[in-house]
Amino acid sequence: MNARFKTKFKLSTIGWIFILPATLLLLLTKFWPIIRALVLSFQSGVGLNTSFVGAKNYIRMLHDNLLHTSIFNTFFYLLLQVPIMLIIAIILAVILNDSRLKLKGFFRTAIFLPCATSLVSYAIIFRSLFARDGFINLILMKTNIINNPINWLSSPWPARIVIIIALTWRWTGYNMIFYLAGLQSIDPSIYEAAKIDGASAFTSLRKITIPLLKPMILLTSITSISGTLQLFDETKNLTNGGPANSTISISQYIYNLSFAYSPQFGYAAAVSFLVLIMVAILSFTQMKVGDRR
Amino acid sequence: MKRKLSVLLIVAMLVTMLGSCGTASNNKGGKNNSKSSGNALTVWCWDKNFNIYAMNEAAKIYQKDHPDFKLNVVETPWDDVQTKLTTAVTSGQTGTLPDILLMQDNALAKNITNYPKTFVDLTNSGIDFSKFAQYKVALSTVNSKVYGVPFDSGTAVTALRTDVLQKAGYTINDFKNITWSRFIEIAKDVLKKTNIPLLSSQAGSPDLVMMMLQSAGTWTFKGDKLYISDNPALLKAIDVYVELVKSKVLVEVNNWDQYVGTFNTGKVAGAMTGCWILASVQANKDQKGKWAVTNIPKLDGIENATNYSSVGGSSWLVLSTSKNKDLAIDFLGKTFAGSTELYNTILPTSSAIATWGPAGTGSNYEIAHEFFEGQKIFQDIVEYGKNVPKVSYGVYNYEARDAIGTAITKIISGTDKAAALKEAESTVKFQMGK
Numbered sequence: 001m002n003a004r005f006k007t008k009f010k011l012s013t014i015g016w017i018f019i020l021p022a023t024l025l026l027l028l029t030k031f032w033p034i035i036r037a038l039v040l041s042f043q044s045g046v047g048l049n050t051s052f053v054g055a056k057n058y059i060r061m062l063h064d065n066l067l068h069t070s071i072f073n074t075f076f077y078l079l080l081q082v083p084i085m086l087i088i089a090i091i092l093a094v095i096l097n098d099s100r101l102k103l104k105g106f107f108r109t110a111i112f113l114p115c116a117t118s119l120v121s122y123a124i125i126f127r128s129l130f131a132r133d134g135f136i137n138l139i140l141m142k143t144n145i146i147n148n149p150i151n152w153l154s155s156p157w158p159a160r161i162v163i164i165i166a167l168t169w170r171w172t173g174y175n176m177i178f179y180l181a182g183l184q185s186i187d188p189s190i191y192e193a194a195k196i197d198g199a200s201a202f203t204s205l206r207k208i209t210i211p212l213l214k215p216m217i218l219l220t221s222i223t224s225i226s227g228t229l230q231l232f233d234e235t236k237n238l239t240n241g242g243p244a245n246s247t248i249s250i251s252q253y254i255y256n257l258s259f260a261y262s263p264q265f266g267y268a269a270a271v272s273f274l275v276l277i278m279v280a281i282l283s284f285t286q287m288k289v290g291d292r293r
Numbered sequence: 294m295k296r297k298l299s300v301l302l303i304v305a306m307l308v309t310m311l312g313s314c315g316t317a318s319n320n321k322g323g324k325n326n327s328k329s330s331g332n333a334l335t336v337w338c339w340d341k342n343f344n345i346y347a348m349n350e351a352a353k354i355y356q357k358d359h360p361d362f363k364l365n366v367v368e369t370p371w372d373d374v375q376t377k378l379t380t381a382v383t384s385g386q387t388g389t390l391p392d393i394l395l396m397q398d399n400a401l402a403k404n405i406t407n408y409p410k411t412f413v414d415l416t417n418s419g420i421d422f423s424k425f426a427q428y429k430v431a432l433s434t435v436n437s438k439v440y441g442v443p444f445d446s447g448t449a450v451t452a453l454r455t456d457v458l459q460k461a462g463y464t465i466n467d468f469k470n471i472t473w474s475r476f477i478e479i480a481k482d483v484l485k486k487t488n489i490p491l492l493s494s495q496a497g498s499p500d501l502v503m504m505m506l507q508s509a510g511t512w513t514f515k516g517d518k519l520y521i522s523d524n525p526a527l528l529k530a531i532d533v534y535v536e537l538v539k540s541k542v543l544v545e546v547n548n549w550d551q552y553v554g555t556f557n558t559g560k561v562a563g564a565m566t567g568c569w570i571l572a573s574v575q576a577n578k579d580q581k582g583k584w585a586v587t588n589i590p591k592l593d594g595i596e597n598a599t600n601y602s603s604v605g606g607s608s609w610l611v612l613s614t615s616k617n618k619d620l621a622i623d624f625l626g627k628t629f630a631g632s633t634e635l636y637n638t639i640l641p642t643s644s645a646i647a648t649w650g651p652a653g654t655g656s657n658y659e660i661a662h663e664f665f666e667g668q669k670i671f672q673d674i675v676e677y678g679k680n681v682p683k684v685s686y687g688v689y690n691y692e693a694r695d696a697i698g699t700a701i702t703k704i705i706s707g708t709d710k711a712a713a714l715k716e717a718e719s720t721v722k723f724q725m726g727k
């Protein structure tokens with residue numbers, strides 16, 4: 001009894017020692033700042049002169065029109081872009097998983113490659129593609145789809161659409177990799193059986209692939225949603241939040257509050273916690289909805 | 294299959310790791326050498342061909358009398374200067390700050406008001422501020438204390454393509470000392486005859502409207518009170534801007550590169566902003582001898598309206614956390630506030646036009662500039678600078694500018710002017726926490 005306890009104790013101590021450095025680093029670099037930010041979110045004032053104001057910052061968010069605009073924009077990206085991207089990613093993954101397809105490696109790399117580009121440089125390339133005299137307008141004009149160039153980034157709705165296109169281009173390949181990995185673990189004999197039973201490609205996608213990929217879909221939608229809620233690089237570099245704040249994201253608003261405007265770190269921290277709460281709620285509901293065993 | 298996938302994943306991991314290594318080393322580059330020894334100074338500024346060059350030339354001049362003097366310029370883009378300053382001061386890690394930094398005039402009052410103890414009050418430092426253009430001194434004055442040594446001029450100019458004007462039957466003199474209504478009248482005519490618009494601007498950028506505002510000697514604040522929806526000069530300036538856009542004599546583009554591209558490629562026959570734009574105007578050598586410079590139009594029917602204004606520009610600040618404050622002040626005093634030679638040296642290559650009065654006597658200021666039909670542009674611009682109305686940009690300048698930019702975009706797309714400006718006003722008030 002005593003010996004068994006000793007070994008158990010020894011094993012768990014070794015385990016603890018192994019995870020200790022990572023845990024300490026995590027506590028120090030992640031959790032400590034989060035706690036400090038929480039304290040900060042109850043303070044107010046400009047620059048260095050701050051004082052405790054209770055929940056004033058949180059109440060203030062209710063009346064902040066610019067914050068409401070940024071929340072609207074972010075959720076617009078979220079509701080439109082995440083489903084489109086994930087559906088395309090599944091379809092691509094299924095196509096690329098087909099054993100009859102040639103040059104599979106090439107296509108996989110090509111679709112994944114956008115993901116390896118820097119966020120800033122791809123945003124700048126999209127900006128020039130969608131310029132008034134850019135490539136996209138040129139193509140649309142030459143093919144007579146439009147007569148006058150569309151000023152994509154200077155009109156609210158086209159600008160939002162461009163951001164969605166850019167996000168989809170950048171992140172679809174990333175999610176596709178997860179689905180490809182998931183598809184590897186599905187036994188091909190299930191598909192063969194379905195084929196013998198006369199199931200069409202669409203039926204087997206709907207009845208076999210998607211249910212079996214559920215854990216992966218859950219994972220990718222949580223990471224995509226939390227990623228979109230923290231969207232910054234794309235809006236900052238593509239449109240800088242304009243025109244008239246119609247593409248500004250919550251993170252960019254937080255940045256503006258802290259660095260572009262007279263710094264209001266207390267309020268900025270409070271807005272950050274709003275994002276945290278939103279991510280938590282969305283992830284929790286998804287886990288509940290997705291995890292019906 | 295799995296192997297291929299894992300190779301792909303490893304490649305992706307390596308790429309991201311390489312990416313982060315790149316950023317990490319960049320950060321290190323910016324941080325080094327912030328601790329200066331007794332006779333060395335560290336400076337943050339951002340443009341190799343402009344202010345960094347000027348700083349290094351200033352060091353050479355100072356070294357003649359102080360052979361031990363060393364200057365370490367750390368190239369820091371303006372956005373980084375602002376974020377580094379904010380983080381260093383608010384976290385109390387002031388050891389990372391330099392001895393001198395260059396600050397955009399737009400942000401000067403904001404930073405000094407928010408961090409009053411971070412910058413040295415230069416009012417009684419022995420630097421003679423009366424020799425600088427007074428509008429620049431006004432911009433670096435907070436609570437009647439002067440904090441900044443003015444550097445480059447933001448004096449507003451109208452630069453126009455004389456060959457295009459000629460085709461339409463005009464000369465540069467038709468644009469001198471005129472009003473905005475006359476400008477629009479001529480611009481429409483030029484557009485009709487040549488199909489070339491005279492101006493361009495970045496969509497959503499309030500620069501042009503703010504320039505008109507300062508030309509009438511007012512700003513978005515009157516004392517501590519917001520002065521937006523009841524500011525006649527602002528209402529007029531927005532009307533002018535909307536008419537420029539609607540009559541198509543001004544083309545709106547999306548970003549800075551495209552803006553510079555409009556006149557470099559000849560799609561637009563002019564530029565109207567701070568005189569620092571002249572460096573970009575000269576980028577296309579084919580247009581040599583086809584440009585000329587004059588002052589800006591003035592607002593019609595507005596009290597105190599002038600043909601002079603300022604856009605952009607920057608000033609040197611000394612940090613009070615520096616161990617070599619006295620050296621920093623002496624250095625700035627003997628160079629940027631005391632050396633005609635310095636301004637004369639940097640003028641031809643950098644086009645950095647001085648705001649220090651005596652600099653105008655330097656021989657290079659009399660150069661008849663080939664690119665501008667032999668016009669003595671530097672002398673002209675120094676003259677304009679003497680007439681720029683004094684205003685104070687204030688602590689909430691960025692908030693107000695952003696709100697006005699938003700309002701302009703909305704007004705152009707059809708929102709009622711009064712409503713859009715009321716909204717702008719309430720946005721700024723909200724940002725101010727009122």
